[in-house]
Amino acid sequence: MNKYKLTVSHAPFWHDGDSLFQMNMNILLAALPAAIFGIFQFGASAFGVLALSVGSAMFWELVMNMVSKKPLSIGDLDAAVIGLMFGMMLPPITPWWVVITGTFVAVIVGKMIFGGIGANPFNPxxxxxxxxxxxxxAFFDFDTSLVDFVFDFTELAPLAAIKFQGAGAAEMFSVGDLFMGKEVGAIGSVFGLGLVLGGIYLILRGYIRWEISLSFIVGIIVTAFIFNMVNSENYAGPLFHLFSGYTLLGAFFLMTENSSSPVNTIPMFIYGFLGGLMIILMRNIGSYADGTVLAILLLNLVNPLIDNIRPKALGKGENNA
Amino acid sequence: MIKRSFFSLTQPRLKYDLLEADPKAPESIPIPPNLILLLNEALDNTKSIILKKGDKVKKGEKLSLYKDSTEYTISPVSGVINVIDTYSDDFGNKATYLVVRNDPQQASGEDIVKYELTDDIEVADQYLRTLPGAPPLKILASKENTIQTLVIMCTDQDILSTTAQYVAQSTMEEIKEGVRVLKRIANIMKMCLVVSQDTNMQTEFDGIQTFRVSKNYPSALPAMIMKDHLNMILPAGQSPEDVGVAFITAEAIVSIAKAYRTKTATYEKVLTVIGKDGQRHMIKATIGTPLRRIFNAFSLHINEKDRLIIGGPMKGFATYTHHHPVLPDMDTVIIQDRDLIPALSDNACINCGKCIKICPANIPVNLLVRLLEADQYEEAFDKFDLGSCIECGLCAYVCLARIPLYQYIRLGKHEFLKLKADA
Incomplete structure (x- = not known):
């Protein structure tokens, strides 16, 4: 009866046009300024680490897709984002096998065995x-890693310096230098300005949730400020903490990873703030120089609990009382 | 199609379309040789059917399948029944369609059926259920729920459509007449009228409150009108009539007014037809007209794999055939080019939170979809607010992973009701 077949599917028949590819592409784009700065600062070896990291992360996802006989999913660029984030956290001189092992753990253990994109409870x-x-x-000691480099600024990893020399060491680093990337550190985490610009771009585009980034920064500043007020000889000031180590990378790229962060408004603020608080606690009291990695993982762990605080749905409970 | 804006710190806003200032009168489509009528009752082999192929029907005659049927349809023409067959909708619900061959020779004066309409809502329900606009007479006449509030919709529920606005604007006097009829025949305490915020429609009524809804979708959906204007929160899992509220379109009110004036039914449905170029055609067609006739009249071409959307881009449904008839409640028909059909995916939810931000009913869609994917309908209903969904479709519109969320939710509700019915 019909001469031709029509497409039949379900409402809504419109879509705002966004996709996973778009989102991940934008995240990669936003991370580029900081990554490129790292390459210029630390040279070809940094580029090698980043390239290997992105490439091997995508390779591992491809392998896992093939082994588990699932449709190929590297096209959504999620593995590329994991690879880039991972590479940006590495010191510029990192052996190739460390990078490849790291992306293996990140992509396979951190993401794929949980069921792939969206199912990972932790940031891969x-x-x-x-x-x-x-x-x-040993490979993550920035000072050893960069011992052969000559820079025109203080050649000490800021967080390690205050860890071992006390808060007085913070005076060796001006906040402006830290913000503009004149510091020793990981490839993608030194250029504060680039990270902030990238973060603001992602927030404006709606690809990360500003509530998390903002409350995270507030958490860092408030906690570090309190420590600094109580004992300024032992604990460095809030701006020092904000612009050193992985803090800004964490604020805009790591804390905000979709799958492992809350989506409701109040939980987002709690999650972000607690993240900032934990990092400063770990740096000031714990034994790690930079607690960002473990602090965020800890928050990922409590995310499902926090995210239970959610508004009552329409027509449920006491809404009409 | 409205795409997301480059900057999207806030949620995207879909706006209702406003009727142009000086709308053209709808163009009439001639009555076709064959009309298709839908009857909301499945064919049942165990019962003896009273309609037969070859039966002569009169214009206005009430047609039902069985002696004890409560469902019926009204033949808009005099003619002969050609086909009786099963129709199934997108959820597999069975109904029956009749093809009536129009016979203009037969339609002389005395062949038109007149109704004995008294001032009783149950009598009205006997004849007027399938008038243009589909008046909710079944709900109004129902003994189970007493309807206290009747909301007259002079605005469209879905975006793109302007049918309801056009009908309301052009027939305000008849709406008033219909309101008087309804007040007389039904025991309704409160009637109110809903118009769009930006319209300059004159809505001066005695004893009728006018609500102005915002032009942001989904403010004109029943649950949102109840929440924003009637101060009633629709309890989860219930329909407006369960709490005594019924919604009626302006067109239905007008049809009732005409029916009571002339003691016959009307059959001309106003609808907005939107072609691939986005151009709107306001037309008037007899209920039962195959859509193909309308497309031919405006030389709207349909290609293989295009989509034919009935009822608006957010809440409508897609039909598989261009023979689909004009129905009493059909306000909008959209032809969507195959290149504009957005791709869906079988990705898992990535927890980006866009649905949470946009959901007008505060449903944890990100968690809900995980349960629906695993067929956990009961838990989805009890713990993850499946019943609260007002079915606006916004979650699926913004979904980054392109999961057909709205379809999951509708299916979930459907399956949940089935589980409850079986229990």
């Missing part, structure tokens, strides 16, 4: 980092 890149940091601690 951080899982990779945490395992590597526990396994081969």
């Amino acid at each position: 890149a951080l899982i990779g980092m945490a395992i590597l940091m526990l396994s081969w601690k």
